[in-house]
Amino acid sequence: MKPKKLWASLLAAGVFVLGSSFSAQAADLSGKTVEWVIPFSETGGSAKWANFFAPLLGEALPGNPAIVVRFMPGAGSTKGANWFQEQSDGDGTLIFGSSGSTQFPYLLGDPRVRYEYKDWTPVMASGTGGVAYLNAEAGAKFDGSANNLKDMTFIYGNQGATRLDLVPALAWEMLGMNVEHVMGIKGRGDGRKMFESGEATIDYQTSSGYLSGSATMVESGKAVPMMTWGSLDESGNIVRDPTFPDLPSFKEVCEKTDGCETSGEAWDAWKAFFVAGFPSQKLAFLPKGTSQEIIDMYVKAFESIKARPDFASISSKRIGKYPMFTGEGAQTALANAITVPDPAKKFVTGWLKDEFGVELK
Amino acid sequence: MELFLDALPALGSAFSQILQPVVLAYLFIGVVMGLCVGVFPGLGGIAGLSLLLPFMFGMEPILGLALMIGMVAVVPTSDTFASVLMGIPGSSASQATVLDGFPMAKQGMAARALSAAFASSLFGGLVGALFLTLFILVARPIVLLFKSPELLMVSIFGLSMVGILAGRIALKGVVAAGLGLLIGTIGEGPFNGELRMSSYDLPYLTDGLKLVIVGLGIFAVPEIVALLRKDKAISDKPNLGSGWIHGIKDWWANKWLSARCSIIGVIVGVIPGLGGSVVDWIAYGHSVQSAKDKSKFGTGDVRGVIGPESSNNAKEGGGLVPTLLFGIPGSGSMAIFIGALALLGNGIDVGPSLLENNLDFTYSIVWLLALANVVATVLCICLSTPISKLTNIRFVLLAPFIFMVISFAAFQSGQDLMDLVALFAIGFLGIMMRRFDWSRPAFLIGFVLSNPVENYSNNATQIAGVKFRQGMEAGLSYVLSPIVLVLLVITVLSIVIGLRQAKNIMAEGEVPSGGKRAPLLFLLAVFAFIGFALYDAAGIPDYAAVDRVFPMFVATVSIVSALVLLIQMMLAPETDTIFADRETDEEAKENTFGLWSTLAWFAALLALTSLVGFVIALAIFLFSFLRVRAGITAMGAVIYSAAGIAFMCFMAWSLKRDFPAGLLQGAVDLPWPLT
Known part of the structure; x- marks a missing residue:
């Protein structure tokens, strides 16, 4: 369905049911319905993210259109992204939300990817962080470096080699840790349960998952936080995660660990996938060929959401205390998310093949 | 306490x-x-x-x-x-x-x-x-x-x-x-x-x-x-x-x-x-x-x-x-x-x-x-x-509407025309399993x-x-x-x-038994599918061996069982329960219509959908089914069909869902709900 058709169809739907008609003006969406397409099911983090922003966006856009979140799951989000690639001449009634799981196949050259990020216009980006933690036994040996952990065997519940779990997996590999990946875990909640029941001995959660689920294990001494993935500062350097200022970042742990380098192709690869997966995890796009007027309208709307006096308080509960980028900030976030130097890409595909037998052809 | x-x-x-x-x-x-x-x-x-x-x-x-x-x-x-x-x-x-x-x-x-x-x-x-x-x-x-x-x-x-x-x-x-x-x-x-x-x-x-x-x-x-x-x-x-x-x-x-x-x-x-x-x-x-x-x-x-x-x-x-x-x-x-x-x-x-x-x-x-x-x-x-x-x-008045609803429900799972194809294919398997008492x-x-x-x-x-x-x-x-x-x-x-x-x-x-040929043919078809699954699983390369083990194991057990069944069939007389076939019993004699002609109606809906999209196909299907198969008046068929389509559109609208699109929709822009 093309957006023009979509618009026509939504108009028809409106007429069909409400029996009312309405007129449209340029850069005013009054009476219109905006579809926000999420290439995942109703149950994931992206759904939470879009459902959080949708009512705020409806309030902020001129004409207060109704924002409808539509879910189009399939093939690990490549189905929805491929569909969005086909959409053109957006009139502002269609936006698309991508996530780290959409970015990773694109970066890895997955054969199912038929979409091109460079065709789309990002209008908003927001991120998250991640925390890795150890069980009590390993935690006692952890001294800010992984040197004492190298002779242990860890078990980790992994959602899939090419998913977001690639970031922790590669980090532990670079630290020289011996981690057995148990595959096919349905979600990080299941991973945490495996850790809690003692089957897994190392785990990672995104910031919100850590705060709501794992922090109590840390309090009771069952788990010891190891490191965060960090956060990006203005000039693109990795610094401590502002949500967890007391925890070292992976960069710090790597620097202290023998044999772990914070430069070179492994590091570049890890950083590239970290940036695509965490600080620029979720992006909102307008389709290719959208006019500047409409882009500006959306950028302004997201800026006004960001400027709401209550934004910090309502967003921290729902999506975590991470910066939200609009306009040029979102452009930079996208550029960070999709630029991976070729050697780094090659390194990761080679490593996936050696470590997990995953071949992307 | x-x-x-x-x-x-x-x-x-x-x-x-x-x-x-x-x-x-x-x-x-x-x-x-x-x-x-x-x-x-x-x-x-x-x-x-x-x-x-x-x-x-x-x-x-x-x-x-x-x-x-x-x-x-x-x-x-x-x-x-x-x-x-x-x-x-x-x-x-x-x-x-x-x-x-x-x-x-x-x-x-x-x-x-x-x-x-x-x-x-x-x-x-x-x-x-x-x-x-x-x-x-x-x-x-x-x-x-x-x-x-x-x-x-x-x-x-x-x-x-x-x-x-x-x-x-x-x-x-x-x-x-x-x-x-x-x-x-x-x-x-x-x-x-x-x-x-x-x-x-x-x-x-x-x-x-x-x-x-x-x-x-x-x-x-x-x-x-x-x-x-x-x-x-x-x-x-x-x-x-x-x-x-x-x-x-x-x-x-x-x-x-x-x-x-x-x-x-x-x-x-x-x-x-x-x-x-x-x-x-x-x-x-x-x-x-x-x-x-x-x-x-x-x-x-x-x-x-x-x-x-x-x-x-x-x-x-x-x-x-x-x-x-x-x-x-x-x-x-x-x-x-x-x-x-x-x-x-x-x-x-x-x-x-x-x-x-x-x-x-x-x-x-x-x-x-x-x-x-x-x-x-x-x-x-x-x-x-x-x-x-x-x-x-009379079931013939209900059936098209039930089929309409389950097609719509099936389509919600993947929002793909293939959902309907899969429903039809699994449905066909179900019909055969029911017939031969599997x-x-x-x-x-x-x-x-x-x-x-x-x-x-x-x-x-x-x-x-x-x-x-x-x-x-x-x-x-x-x-x-x-x-x-x-x-x-x-x-x-x-x-x-x-x-x-x-x-x-x-x-x-x-389920009564009778006739060897049809049950045997179905078993052979099942046999062929399991064989294909086995062949397919065996083709998974060694570096991905973990993805191979389970289908290999299941297919091997199934194929051995199917083989034993085949031998039993060869030895058993045609009245044995192993040859259960619903088409040979009293129930079958009550059937006014053949299996294939009934299936053809649904196949036609599927084919039409792939050409002109679900809503238009549904309109044609409902009208002609009610007119021809149920034999009601043209006026009645129009009213029933319109009611069915209106209901479907209301459901889709309130759930914010689309309908399967066909070739026509790829060529021409149509207003909702025809998209």
């Missing part, structure tokens, strides 16, 4: 919150909305909850909660309508209800079956809530005892229900289950993402087939086609009174069975990872095993309705434990429920901290669920007498458990490997925990008892 005393104030505060009139009003609205969606097979809770999501933001938490829970709670109750009246499993919670509920409806006892089912649902829901109130306080350490080996054993125990549902020829049941397991492996392997029986050129299959499609295809399509060929009403006898009091008496007479199945429901629901989709089969198996006179099961024994229905509402309560305590959703609707909780924005997030900080909130959820069950049951019992009149209508329940159990069995066995093997390297003792205590051993004993007993009894249980009524 102290623990429970501490919980009392929380319980009191929960009750004072939920017993406010405004909360009850929202609960009632939720139930009514859920009922409107839930009576249509396959749509169920996910569609309903997503309908509510946009309104959740900023709502008073307890009111939003009441609305959502009302909606979730009604689904396992209202889906019974489709299961009993039409033989269509309304949702995964009431697959087993079909086995005895539908035969009862055919005998004019629809209202009795429904009210027995609803009474059981209500009882199960209340038992579940009561059990949970105490259990939730101590649940956490118990749930943590279920690691991969325990979860694997539970899955295998579920699979052992195949034994009792296998039908007269046990090997046929084994092959049917194998077929289900193999079809469940289609798509990306869970470990390396190697493709199994699919290719990137056909992206649809890489995601695997969805339960909605397989469930509707294997049960609904064959029943619709079989009923259509007779050109009669569903019930071949006039309704035996209103029947609903009779149904409640039936439930009372079997109250202990109902209680046992409720407990089974809560316990299986509590175990994370299985999603409770086998709970109704386990309860059905238990009903059969514990009954003295088993001869009527499958042909309309009310106990076959009471068992599964008692368990499926109790399961919803049990499913709250992994959802609320661990943040692991037990089902699709529970997953949305978690998301919606976050939308309420009161800072309450599911997970380990919920019990410690918000016990009253947790109790509110448990008892709102119980209360919603009461409201839902009362409403459903009131509706059961009028709705059961549907069974007296156990469809066994097939479905195999399909449902395919992913859990594969995942848990991989995980358990891998972790056990690490533990054994640490030491023999660590390995053994991991693999052979007390729970595993107990489950092992139960499973073995269940298989032995099941196989001994299976011959008496006609899960799908009696």
Whole structure:
């Protein structure tokens, strides 16, 4: 369905049911319905993210259109992204939300990817962080470096080699840790349960998952936080995660660990996938060929959401205390998310093949 | 004890919150909305909850909660309508209800079956809530005892229900289950993402087939086609009174069975990872095993309705434990429920901290669920007498509309025209399995458990490997925990008892035999598919060996069983039960229409959809079907078709869904709903 058709169809739907008609003006969406397409099911983090922003966006856009979140799951989000690639001449009634799981196949050259990020216009980006933690036994040996952990065997519940779990997996590999990946875990909640029941001995959660689920294990001494993935500062350097200022970042742990380098192709690869997966995890796009007027309208709307006096308080509960980028900030976030130097890409595909037998052809 | 005393104030505060009139009003609205969606097979809770999501933001938490829970709670109750009246499993919670509920409806006892089912649902829901109130306080350490080996054993125990549902020829049941397991492996392997029986050129299959499609295809399509060929009403006898009091008496007479199945429901629901989709089969198996006179099961024994229905509402309560305590959703609707909780924005997030900080909130959820069950049951019992009149209508007038709804429901799972193709293909398999008396329940159990069995066995093997390297003792205590051993004993007993009894249980009524050729051809086709699966799995390269093991193993077992069946067929005379074929019996003589001409109607709808899109195709299909097949006047056909299309459009509009598009839509821009 093309957006023009979509618009026509939504108009028809409106007429069909409400029996009312309405007129449209340029850069005013009054009476219109905006579809926000999420290439995942109703149950994931992206759904939470879009459902959080949708009512705020409806309030902020001129004409207060109704924002409808539509879910189009399939093939690990490549189905929805491929569909969005086909959409053109957006009139502002269609936006698309991508996530780290959409970015990773694109970066890895997955054969199912038929979409091109460079065709789309990002209008908003927001991120998250991640925390890795150890069980009590390993935690006692952890001294800010992984040197004492190298002779242990860890078990980790992994959602899939090419998913977001690639970031922790590669980090532990670079630290020289011996981690057995148990595959096919349905979600990080299941991973945490495996850790809690003692089957897994190392785990990672995104910031919100850590705060709501794992922090109590840390309090009771069952788990010891190891490191965060960090956060990006203005000039693109990795610094401590502002949500967890007391925890070292992976960069710090790597620097202290023998044999772990914070430069070179492994590091570049890890950083590239970290940036695509965490600080620029979720992006909102307008389709290719959208006019500047409409882009500006959306950028302004997201800026006004960001400027709401209550934004910090309502967003921290729902999506975590991470910066939200609009306009040029979102452009930079996208550029960070999709630029991976070729050697780094090659390194990761080679490593996936050696470590997990995953071949992307 | 102290623990429970501490919980009392929380319980009191929960009750004072939920017993406010405004909360009850929202609960009632939720139930009514859920009922409107839930009576249509396959749509169920996910569609309903997503309908509510946009309104959740900023709502008073307890009111939003009441609305959502009302909606979730009604689904396992209202889906019974489709299961009993039409033989269509309304949702995964009431697959087993079909086995005895539908035969009862055919005998004019629809209202009795429904009210027995609803009474059981209500009882199960209340038992579940009561059990949970105490259990939730101590649940956490118990749930943590279920690691991969325990979860694997539970899955295998579920699979052992195949034994009792296998039908007269046990090997046929084994092959049917194998077929289900193999079809469940289609798509990306869970470990390396190697493709199994699919290719990137056909992206649809890489995601695997969805339960909605397989469930509707294997049960609904064959029943619709079989009923259509007779050109009669569903019930071949006039309704035996209103029947609903009779149904409640039936439930009372079997109250202990109902209680046992409720407990089974809560316990299986509590175990994370299985999603409770086998709970109704386990309860059905238990009903059969514990009954003295088993001869009527499958042909309309009310106990076959009471068992599964008692368990499926109790399961919803049990499913709250992994959802609320661990943040692991037990089902699709529970997953949305978690998301919606976050939308309420009161800072309450599911997970380990919920019990410690918000016990009253947790109790509110448990008892709102119980209360919603009461409201839902009362409403459903009131509706059961009028709705059961549907069974007296000439089926040919109902069929096109039922087919329309299940096509729409199937399309919601992937929003792809291929959803309809898959529905049709699985439906065809279902028709053949029904005809030759291959156990469809066994097939479905195999399909449902395919992913859990594969995942848990991989995980358990891998972790056990690490533990054994640490030491023999660590390995053994991991693999052979007390729970595993107990489950092992139960499973073995269940298989032995099941196989001994299976011959008496006609899960799908009696089927006569006659003629060798057709049953043999079907077996050969099954044989060919299994052979293909084996060949395909063997082609997975060594570096991805983990994705190969499970399909290889299942295909090998299935192919050996199929081979033995083949030999048996060659040796047996053509009157042997092994050659069961419905086309040779009395029932077949009543058929006014042939199988292929009936199927052709649905194939035509599919073909037309691919050309002109669903809505236009549906209009043509409804009109010509009603005019030609049902023989009603042109005017009547126009009115019926228009009503059907208007209804479909209203559903799609209110759920914000599209219809399948065809070639026409690719070429020309059309306004909604023709897109």
